[in-house]
Amino acid sequence: MEEITVLYVSLALLCIITYFLKSEGRRLSHIPTVGGSSLPLLSFIGAFRTFLDSKDVLQEGYSRYKGGVFKIAELHCWTVVVTGSELVEELRKVPDSILSFPVALQEFIQEEYTIGRELMSSAYHTPLLITRIARYLTELFPDIHDEVVTAFNDELGLTREGQWTPIPANKMLTEVVCRVTNRLFVGVPLCIFLPLYLLRAIMLNSTFLHRLLHNFDLIGRNRDFCELNKTFSNDLMVGATSIRMFPEFLKPLAARLLLSVSKSVARGRELLNPILNERLRLANESGDDWTNRPNDLLQWLIDAKPSDVPPTTVPLRVLLLNAPAIHTSSMTLTLALYYLAVHPEYSEVLWEEVRTVAQAHGWTKDAVDRLDKMDSFLKELMRFESLSAHHTLSNGTFIPAGTRLMTAARAVHYDENIYADPDVFNPWRFSNMQNAGETAKFVHTSAEYLAFVHGRHACPGRFFASTELKEVLSHLVVNYDMKMEKEAAVPPSSFVSHSLIPDLKANVMFRRRGRNVG
Numbered sequence: 001m002e003e004i005t006v007l008y009v010s011l012a013l014l015c016i017i018t019y020f021l022k023s024e025g026r027r028l029s030h031i032p033t034v035g036g037s038s039l040p041l042l043s044f045i046g047a048f049r050t051f052l053d054s055k056d057v058l059q060e061g062y063s064r065y066k067g068g069v070f071k072i073a074e075l076h077c078w079t080v081v082v083t084g085s086e087l088v089e090e091l092r093k094v095p096d097s098i099l100s101f102p103v104a105l106q107e108f109i110q111e112e113y114t115i116g117r118e119l120m121s122s123a124y125h126t127p128l129l130i131t132r133i134a135r136y137l138t139e140l141f142p143d144i145h146d147e148v149v150t151a152f153n154d155e156l157g158l159t160r161e162g163q164w165t166p167i168p169a170n171k172m173l174t175e176v177v178c179r180v181t182n183r184l185f186v187g188v189p190l191c192i193f194l195p196l197y198l199l200r201a202i203m204l205n206s207t208f209l210h211r212l213l214h215n216f217d218l219i220g221r222n223r224d225f226c227e228l229n230k231t232f233s234n235d236l237m238v239g240a241t242s243i244r245m246f247p248e249f250l251k252p253l254a255a256r257l258l259l260s261v262s263k264s265v266a267r268g269r270e271l272l273n274p275i276l277n278e279r280l281r282l283a284n285e286s287g288d289d290w291t292n293r294p295n296d297l298l299q300w301l302i303d304a305k306p307s308d309v310p311p312t313t314v315p316l317r318v319l320l321l322n323a324p325a326i327h328t329s330s331m332t333l334t335l336a337l338y339y340l341a342v343h344p345e346y347s348e349v350l351w352e353e354v355r356t357v358a359q360a361h362g363w364t365k366d367a368v369d370r371l372d373k374m375d376s377f378l379k380e381l382m383r384f385e386s387l388s389a390h391h392t393l394s395n396g397t398f399i400p401a402g403t404r405l406m407t408a409a410r411a412v413h414y415d416e417n418i419y420a421d422p423d424v425f426n427p428w429r430f431s432n433m434q435n436a437g438e439t440a441k442f443v444h445t446s447a448e449y450l451a452f453v454h455g456r457h458a459c460p461g462r463f464f465a466s467t468e469l470k471e472v473l474s475h476l477v478v479n480y481d482m483k484m485e486k487e488a489a490v491p492p493s494s495f496v497s498h499s500l501i502p503d504l505k506a507n508v509m510f511r512r513r514g515r516n517v518g
Ligand code: HEM
Pocket: 101, 105, 126, 129, 321, 324, 325, 326, 328, 329, 332, 388, 389, 390, 391, 451, 452, 453, 456, 457, 458, 459, 460, 461, 462, 464, 465
């Protein structure tokens, strides 16, 4: 594109965005503004500040208006921030007809242009993460454990003790998380892959055959499939963010020019359709007599599908659930790894806990549930390293219909009236709390702990995430010594819009240990 065209396009975009900020800003003029001016053109500067520095903008608003509301300019809209436990609790109780998270999500991912309308109009896939996982996670735990062990062996390739090896932390953990997540999501395919699976079981002692076969026997381990899931969530997020900038009438054109998410969707269908079709065939043939019915998300999606929803939407639902699962978990684990690498004394405490619990209860989901210090470490990590906040959409009058709402999670987590010495990372903060019970658990949410958000739309994947993350950390503290390759300090995270991003490039040194829990 010629420079002059770029200039015209930029100017047009600026005018459009300014127009939006101006008209929406007028409707919200009774709500105080933080981070810049409320005036149409000047508010755009505030929007840039929010994009680059939302940590400080939200903290400033929280300090000034705690217990009330304030608004911040974003690149495409205004967002109203709700603060204080009472208001957050109130927000939680408001029904979806008034404050709608689903509508906010549809708007956030620009569903009409990215994945199409039919999917979210019947979002039956989301509740399955709570209901089926609660029912089956104990039964599926050995699979998760097996995948964690195999994935680390493959990704780290450290067979000998005593030798330090540098590993790109985030890249490696994203691969591990992708495999573990998809072991649960798409598991062991039937038919053509089953003979290979059995052969691998027989040949387990032959390293060569094992390595040769393992890449083919599980779709969840298929590199292409993992790559696709990473690409899909990036394409979805980048695409949706670009489309959001345009006014409605330009969106169809922008979608045609800017979006690449449809390619990922087509590839997802190509990879999953053979397995889906085979399962539909077996279900048709065997009905209730199908004794070896697989137990994974793909099957739950098939079994729970309302009759008016076409089965062709199932592969896309698998991709759609991978999107919030992979980067959240891998980034949290990356941060956890940095903290362990810088503080080997944390590793020692966690190792001791894993050993004691495993000796008393074996290595089961129940044992993992008993790792209170691990819960505390993860919970503190997400208190200390948080930014993201809940998004919902108003349908009211004081906060006019169509307004986006969110909470300032990080400011709450750093409020000294709630947490003593909030600027200090204290991994045992929650496990040392007297009579804390369930509230000390990583998955427990409240108006004062918002890492998974709070209420009806709190992250439905957090129960799986908790087991997965605790299992991965247990594997790390049992099997490896870890230290940072460069400085012995946690690499600083960066803040982009409402997300906290850990250093994605840092290397961690790994050395295999010769210990086991038995
Ligand atoms: C440490 C890991 C994770 C973190 C920190 C996290 C955090 C969150 C947060 C903050 C939200 C609410 C977003 C908002 O209100 O704007 C959310 C929603 C969601 N998360 Fe997670 N999540 C994690 C892991 C997972 C996993 C492993 C899955 C799937 C197995 C998952 C599935 C979802 C889904 C489907 C939603 C949307 C809920 C809805 O539509 O009501 N998450 N997550």
